[in-house]
Amino acid sequence: MENLEKFKVPAKMNNFFLGLIGIGLTTLIVGFIVDPARAWAGMLVLGFYLMTIGLFGGFFTSMHFISGSKWSVVLRRVSESMFYVLIAAAVFLGIVVIFGMHHLYEWSHEEVMANDQILQKKAAYLNRPFFIARVIVYFVSWFAMGTMLRKYSLKQDGNTDKPSRGVLSAISAGWMIIFVYFLELCSIDLIMSLEPHWSTTMFPMYTFAGLVCSGFGVLIILTATIQKHGGLKSMTPEHFHDLGKFQFAFVGFWAYIAFCQHMLTWYANLPEETVYLERRLHGIWGGYTAFLWVGHFIIPFLILLSSKIKRNPNQLAKVSWWIVFMGFVDVVWLVYGGIQHENIHGYPFKWMEMGLFLGAIGIIGYSVLNAYAKVHPEPTGDPFYQESVHFHQKH
Amino acid sequence: MSVIENVYGVGKPSREIDNDILRPVESFPTKLWYIAFGMASVGVVMYWAIAGYSFKKGLGLFAINSPVGWGFYIINFVFWIGIGHAGTLISAILYLFRQRWRTTINRAAEAMTIFAVMTALTFPVLHLGRPWMVFFFFPYPNERGPVWPSFRSPLLWDVFAISTYFTVSLIFWYMGLVPDLATMRDRLVNNEAKTKFGNMLLKLRKNAVNILSIGWVGSAKTWIHYEKMVLILAAISTPLVFSVHSIVSMDFATAIIPGWHATIFPPYFVAGAIYSGFAMVLTIMIISREVFQLKQYVTLKHLENMALVILLTGMMVSFAYITEFVMAAYGGNEMEQYVFINRLKGPYAWAFWTMFTCNVVSPHFMWFKKLRTNIYVLFVISIVVNIGMWFERFVIIVTSLHRDYLPSSWDLYTPTFYDYAMLVGSFGWFFFWYLLFVRALPQIAVAELKADEAGDKVKGYGH
Amino acid sequence: MTSFEDVKKGLYRYEDPETGWVAVIKDVDSLIAAAEKVRDAGVKKFDCFSPFPIHKLEKAMGLSRSWIPFISAIGALTGGTFAFSSMTWIDVSNWPRVMGGKPYFSWPIYVPITFELTVLFTAFATLGAAIYLGRLGKSSRRPVVNTVTSDGFAIWIGDDMSKQNVESLLQGLYTDIRPVTK
Structure with missing residues (x-):
């Protein structure tokens, strides 16, 4: 058991991230003055995007324990710290859910509900108090399980009372079940009910695929950044190669899920499903959708085919920046495409969305790196730590 | 370096590994094998006899009727294709993930894939009614005017998906066998039989192995290309295995029948396929390791890993069931809601609850280490899971069809004797090939195992 | 990315041993050491044989990536x-x-x-x-030493070299050296 020096976030970097957060908040304030409808939608995008990044931290950590992975031990502290993005997500989503519901969710207006046969059937589920209660339950459970996982994981570095890997995988399994089922309901609540007539079974999977894609992107960027500034010395190109492979695999997975959802909806053309594509394939949205396919799948897929790029932290991080950006574009596509069109003026991605994206980056960078700086940087107490450090690609 | 016990290492010299694994191939079959093979052959005869009879009599032999146009044939087809998926998963995905435990089970699992696909393939062809017209499926320039198959039909996608899957799996499996075939060839060189007839057989055998081993001599200059080929085949098989069952699921999901049309079907079917496939691998490996004395190679740890995969995929399948119910409830479409209520309470509720018990409940026994390291429990659960997965397809196909939009055309589906006989016969057909395989070819990838063993001693060997 | 030069070098292919010597090597480590020595001695026509793939051999033999x-x-x-x-x-x-x-x-x-x-x-x-x-497909081909498909390792040196030279080059690594018979 060795003691490593804690990572210190350079002051310059902190200022940079605070600056980005400033840009994000300014954008929101200006947005609320200029175009409140759009600003509410933007805030939902921001909150939802941050939520996916935070949840990815928990997902990666628990997947690491459940699958018994050894290679990922060295970078586990980073993924654990990513979990803290959930706090910011809770703040933004809380504001949206409590104050902005009427601006976003058609069904929250009683007169709309009363005059719509289909919506009346959903009244037991889609109503304000139940909705708010659900969102609170999701976040509380995620927080509770996630902090517990982190607490036990940190205990591994202590000298006494070390939790075994079995205990950690049991907690991870519990987190995973809560994560999966609440993510399903959460994606229905926050995004699907924006278009209350629409429903499709693939959608929770689609949310999950996007979550993993941008989550791996953020993880790669963060580890590369930390390494650049003197931390995570044990990480080798082998680890980045593996992260890159996962990034590659999940870019493919996203495309698979997105394609199946798109093709089956388009093929069957059922009214309650097709409305989703109908709104997103015409006019301005047609080009935006095509951009999403090309940018979220084709470009990163072709670049990541090269194993040289996957092994080079700098180059890999560049690709990941693009994927993280496209993840934001994807959430904008989901949210803005779902809201009534007249509320969104002009092209779906304008200065406001760009500002919010920068704000999101600032929040992620600031909260994760500072949370990471507080803890022992590498889980040296893990029985597989050495194996992880000396890990080699076999092919 | 912390010391971590290597749980998968056999720790035997290469020569002894050869002896252990090639023993069933180089010795005469046992009585048990003859009995099993005899039973499988009876199944094969029955299978093809009924198939032949149905050519003459038509599909009326079977229970399919007007609302339920797809019956046992399609259920069996989806079931067997699903079984095959574990083989590719083990050989390709676990290879890419560097899972050491795949080495001793991948050969048998891949063989299982190939035979399962061969079994599955027969069903849709027989279901054509006029199977001799099967060539109509293939788009080739013809003299029937410009007449092409419809590329918009998911059934045609199946033709492409499954033939590609079969071909690629066969290539992967055969090329994996080549170094082992060379081992067999070089072990046979000095063999001589006692009788004249024995010598004739031996010569035949030598010739077969000579041809099949395509001049493999273990040169480093061949290995380097060979390894690259294995990597690329693994890399393309991974999305392939996803695509195949996704396309099978699209046979249902592109339709607008409630209970069939669900966009989640592709990943849901893939998870189900891996689930049932791993259960089948588990069943087969539990028997094989016992009969062929391979316990040192396929250890309890291997079985435990497979049990954990079953647990994981079982939970994915449960997630998909729940998602379907949640969306049916949320979506508010009465037709959709009726189908799901009908599944729970209708005339086929027994099938649904069988499926539910087998697929959703039974894998959870695997949480307990005591149970998942108990061979008997594993064996029972592996069979239970496959029963459940067969019923899953039954539930999807029959309950969605038997009560459609028009109550006047509702009907029940009661399988006939021939339906059951074809189901049993398909197992005969599958095991017929599998039993031939275990006698003719090494069940464990010997060269790969040796590479792993060498890699245990010093890092940097092997792949 | 691999450069075009690399690709061209990747065009090496298997050739059947017709002349020269075959040395039976003791174990994996000796095979790698032997390959390095033969490579450093400037021998161009040589090959290693093993029952399983050995990644370190690629470097030891000076082979470039497969294309x-x-x-x-x-x-x-x-x-x-x-x-x-x-x-x-x-x-x-x-x-x-x-x-x-x-x-x-x-x-x-x-x-x-x-x-x-x-x-x-x-x-x-x-x-x-x-x-x-990999020059596969010639069924009549047989390995230089019968054991290389089971547990043996061998190296073939095809360039003109006397037996003494081969022996001194592979000092302590081989168990047997025999001429290639065709």
Whole structure:
């Protein structure tokens, strides 16, 4: 058991991230003055995007324990710290859910509900108090399980009372079940009910695929950044190669899920499903959708085919920046495409969305790196730590 | 370096590994094998006899009727294709993930894939009614005017998906066998039989192995290309295995029948396929390791890993069931809601609850280490899971069809004797090939195992 | 990315031992050491034989990367293009039909078959390349030493060299040295 020096976030970097957060908040304030409808939608995008990044931290950590992975031990502290993005997500989503519901969710207006046969059937589920209660339950459970996982994981570095890997995988399994089922309901609540007539079974999977894609992107960027500034010395190109492979695999997975959802909806053309594509394939949205396919799948897929790029932290991080950006574009596509069109003026991605994206980056960078700086940087107490450090690609 | 016990290492010299694994191939079959093979052959005869009879009599032999146009044939087809998926998963995905435990089970699992696909393939062809017209499926320039198959039909996608899957799996499996075939060839060189007839057989055998081993001599200059080929085949098989069952699921999901049309079907079917496939691998490996004395190679740890995969995929399948119910409830479409209520309470509720018990409940026994390291429990659960997965397809196909939009055309589906006989016969057909395989070819990838063993001693060997 | 020079160097191929010496090597480590020595001695015609792949040998023998991935990529492109363009041609110009109210050119439904044929062509290209570059397919060929497909290791030195030279070069690594008989 060795003691490593804690990572210190350079002051310059902190200022940079605070600056980005400033840009994000300014954008929101200006947005609320200029175009409140759009600003509410933007805030939902921001909150939802941050939520996916935070949840990815928990997902990666628990997947690491459940699958018994050894290679990922060295970078586990980073993924654990990513979990803290959930706090910011809770703040933004809380504001949206409590104050902005009427601006976003058609069904929250009683007169709309009363005059719509289909919506009346959903009244037991889609109503304000139940909705708010659900969102609170999701976040509380995620927080509770996630902090517990982190607490036990940190205990591994202590000298006494070390939790075994079995205990950690049991907690991870519990987190995973809560994560999966609440993510399903959460994606229905926050995004699907924006278009209350629409429903499709693939959608929770689609949310999950996007979550993993941008989550791996953020993880790669963060580890590369930390390494650049003197931390995570044990990480080798082998680890980045593996992260890159996962990034590659999940870019493919996203495309698979997105394609199946798109093709089956388009093929069957059922009214309650097709409305989703109908709104997103015409006019301005047609080009935006095509951009999403090309940018979220084709470009990163072709670049990541090269194993040289996957092994080079700098180059890999560049690709990941693009994927993280496209993840934001994807959430904008989901949210803005779902809201009534007249509320969104002009092209779906304008200065406001760009500002919010920068704000999101600032929040992620600031909260994760500072949370990471507080803890022992590498889980040296893990029985597989050495194996992880000396890990080699076999092919 | 912390010391971590290597749980998968056999720790035997290469020569002894050869002896252990090639023993069933180089010795005469046992009585048990003859009995099993005899039973499988009876199944094969029955299978093809009924198939032949149905050519003459038509599909009326079977229970399919007007609302339920797809019956046992399609259920069996989806079931067997699903079984095959574990083989590719083990050989390709676990290879890419560097899972050491795949080495001793991948050969048998891949063989299982190939035979399962061969079994599955027969069903849709027989279901054509006029199977001799099967060539109509293939788009080739013809003299029937410009007449092409419809590329918009998911059934045609199946033709492409499954033939590609079969071909690629066969290539992967055969090329994996080549170094082992060379081992067999070089072990046979000095063999001589006692009788004249024995010598004739031996010569035949030598010739077969000579041809099949395509001049493999273990040169480093061949290995380097060979390894690259294995990597690329693994890399393309991974999305392939996803695509195949996704396309099978699209046979249902592109339709607008409630209970069939669900966009989640592709990943849901893939998870189900891996689930049932791993259960089948588990069943087969539990028997094989016992009969062929391979316990040192396929250890309890291997079985435990497979049990954990079953647990994981079982939970994915449960997630998909729940998602379907949640969306049916949320979506508010009465037709959709009726189908799901009908599944729970209708005339086929027994099938649904069988499926539910087998697929959703039974894998959870695997949480307990005591149970998942108990061979008997594993064996029972592996069979239970496959029963459940067969019923899953039954539930999807029959309950969605038997009560459609028009109550006047509702009907029940009661399988006939021939339906059951074809189901049993398909197992005969599958095991017929599998039993031939275990006698003719090494069940464990010997060269790969040796590479792993060498890699245990010093890092940097092997792949 | 691999440079074109690398690709050209990757064109080495197996050749059948016809002249020279075969040394039976004790174990894996000796084989790697022997390969390094032979490479450093400037021998061009030589080869190592082992029952399983040994990655360190590539470097020890001075072999460069296999260029199979390039052939596979060509296979993939051919398969994908062929499938997509022929379906488009058939549906749009050769036999246009309206089905399910979908346009003649409906790209989403071409994706599954395009994907399958991409995979199929890639597999064939990869298989063909491995067989061609590895010089497989000659069933009458036999290994230089019978044990290299089981537990033995061997190295073949084809360049003109006396037995003494080979012995001194592989000092302490071999168990037996014999001439190649053809």
